[in-house]
Amino acid sequence: MGSDSDSQTKLHDDMELRARIDRSLRHPVMFFFASGAAWLAVALVLGFISSYQSHDTRFLSGVGFLNYGRVYPAHVNVLIYGWGCQAAFGLIVWLMARLSRKECTCAGVILTAGHIWNLGVLAGMLGILSGYGSGKPWMEFPSAIWPLFLVSYFFITVWSFIQFRCSEPGKTYVAQWYLLAALFWFPWVYLTAHLFVFVFNGHPVMAAGVNAWFKYALIFLFFTPVALGTSYYLAPKVTGRPVYSYPLALFGFWALAIIGPWAGMQKLAGGPLPQFMPYVGAAATVLILIPALAVGVNILMTLRGHEAEVGASPSLRFTVAGIASFLVLGLVGMGLNTPSILKMTQFSLTGYGFEILAIYGFFSMCAFGGIYFIVPRVTRREWLSRRFIGWHFWLTIYGIATVVVCSIMGGLFHGAAQEAYNSAWQDAAKISYAYTVGTTVAWGLILFGSLFFLLHLLLMWARLGRRSQHPTLLQGEHHGESPHGPEDDLDKLHTAEA
């Protein structure tokens, strides 16, 4: 039994190491998740307001601070930089540390940089609402803020790179490829875009082109790999099975790396720049279906046969929802960007629907999956209420589905009416009315759901979670017994009797 005790010792050591890693990372990770969730709530409130204003301009009108033209950019930017980036940072930091089996020694630096990032988001949001926005989509924070973000990013994520480089030699996880790629892609994309748009003096149309490229590059080259890395970690981890197909994982990763950077400029199709650029962007967005299919098949096949676990585990549920959204994203991307359809969708609601599907439907769902997995390990408490998790999940699903249907389908009708140049413009404008109302309803649902999440997360952050050996699972038996085991004398009696 020497080997047994050996393996027992190894197991014990590994568990201790993991616990140490979690403890070293507790403050930065929880900070990112909690502040991200808070900014998420702010972004959703702003999103609700802007969506309401899009079909009823009298709502909160007369207040310059809450003018539609300012609330909408504030909503988008806070969603991306306040929630999306911070959730991504929390995931990257924890996942890379765990996968490299390295403790975090610079938690203080990460935390400081995280505070600076938050200050930047706050200043940016207030700047936009006060009328100092830069007017460049997805880059609307006042132009002094982006260098701050870049420096802050470096001091948050370089430690993860160091951990990777110093990890045990030889073998790398699929998840690590995605996280490493995301680590590099973000500064490459961010710095390129901001230099070309804010610093260099170039042609105004090319500045608009680089800006349009930035939008999709951020989606496909930062949010997508972080979400996929999280999914590739969670699916095998929670089910205890290996990834379905290694070659498929390899193919999916390199397909994303090769196709992703071309996408984005289709916003300028038909415009005064070399036309191969917008149409290459449209083609790349269509082809995103390929890595989406590869990843979708891989992960869903990994989970095949484990439907019980998918139903029970919050992390897996959210991950599956996220991966399904990625597949829908790939299909929608193909549908919306073929040249004949691109004519109609270029300036309609579909763009917004696509972005929300990507950021919220895909990235955020995968991020929630990661958060529901990571927070108990980092705080050493279990989630308080499976009902909160359930409500969060279903409200978000309903909301995303409504946004997809209303924005994307409605946008198609809107775009088709725009293209009917012999009819009056008012007819096209009126067609979008019903769909914007639907989108507002959807944001309301999502906001409601995320309030459950925020509350739940804040309680966990306050160390008020359940102390228990049993994880909070979503499906439980409904006969008398608590899903977490016997709780009192009566239960123990029943268990003994059964």
Next chain:
Amino acid sequence: MGNLLMDRRTISINFILRKPDPMTFKAFILALALSFGVPWLLIIVVPYGKMRNLEAVHFEMDSDGRDEVYVPRRSGRITTGSAVYGANGCYVCHTQLIRASYAGSELGRPDWAGFRIKDENGVTINTARETTPYDYVGESFAHVGIMRVGPDLSNVAGRIQGYLDDPLTKADSPENWLYLHLYNSSFKTKTFNNVAGCPSQTHLFEERVVRGQGSPEAVPGINMDGVEVLPTGDARALVSYLLSLRKDDAVPYSINYSRGKKKAE
């Protein structure tokens, strides 16, 4: 401490998850840089560099009737107005791009891409044309726009002249039409009341109690008892910028992409 049961299983699985590395870190980063760098070069850097130094386009004697270089010019407060336009999110609902006919149908909409005017011989010509690279002269960022909730603004200055002829309009000059539109888009005409139109940009205006006969700069047509509405500097810059938006100047034949173009006699 978490899920003991789960962890024991996953420990052994971990070794299956990890495969022998197909590539070293160096190779990985090189491949990543290449897959990013090629599109970076081809669709960002090279086009940016080339478009930065656009060559002059010449009017030719045989097709345009004169021999000089096309100098694109716009008058008005373009720089400040463009910044106010961006800061107030006008680009979210309005676009400024007339696409080629294979990519969109704006050229067919009356008054979006150009106007029907009479030239010096009394012949009606259509100045509608696609956007050229010179149409954003004076701006550092082309406000191409995100959505078309409202109409395209490439030629809005010309359209406003037509709106002033409408008997229902309350405006007496293009500037005042725009001030009315920005203050409350339903104030422009006596009957049109659009609930989902342009949101009121009242923060661009200053409301003041009328003293004496009132300020000559007040926007006429706003009926509020004893209160007059004055445009702020931002509003003036924005209106000046919007009134510079017309694309019917004479453009050389070689870059005039309109259908009805003719060579000069």
Next chain:
Amino acid sequence: MGSGNDNPLKRFSSFWLGLALFGAFGLASLVLGIGFTKPGEDSFDRINEKRRAAIKSEIEKAHAGALEAVEGSFSTVGTQFLETAPAGVEKPEFVLPGSATQKNKAAGGSGVVVPEGFPVVASDAPVDPAVMEKGKLTFAVCSACHGLEGEGMYHINKTGPPLAGSEWVTGPVANLIAIQFRGLNGPIEVKGETYTPVAPMAPLPLDNDSIAAVLTYIRNSFGNKASPVTPEQVEAMRGELGKPMLSPADLLPPVPTPGTTPN
């Protein structure tokens, strides 16, 4: 992919490697961006300015040679111009030194002078119908300014005053012959009205018979009745030919004042 043990050096080098890799494309952008500033190309306005300046200098070069030729011709044109100055002078101070007018005045004036031995024709002498016919034919030329009925074309185009009932026509013959040989310029009073033709009457020095015939014609047509003009009278006044143009002040008075020689 990881490469070895975890040690401080490894960590340190990874930090800087991370920095370099993160900033790789940003740095590349900056480097290329510096290469973007191409100062050589002129702005479009400058290009047009340069073209206009080039055209202007070409034109100036072309004009430079021509100016000399123009300047050279001034003296010739000026002298000729002075020499062809019109003769009619009203005021003594306008008389140019060395001009024909001055010579004339020195010679005693340019007025019409009836020469010695001027043939006298009785006022009731018969008019030869053949001469009238010839005169009528010759008058066709005169009718351009004086009208076919002698009514004058003055009311139409300010050319000739009327001949019908004109006291000059029925007055001294010497006037008429002198006018034919020397022309007439200036405002003239006919029947109480002043006529200022736009152009002077040019001299029409035909042969004696034709002049006599046409003068006989006008003196006996349009309601006029006066003595015919003979070719001998015309011949006697041939000396007037070549003298400067007449003005009405030079003519003999149409109505003879008492004490002067009639006709």
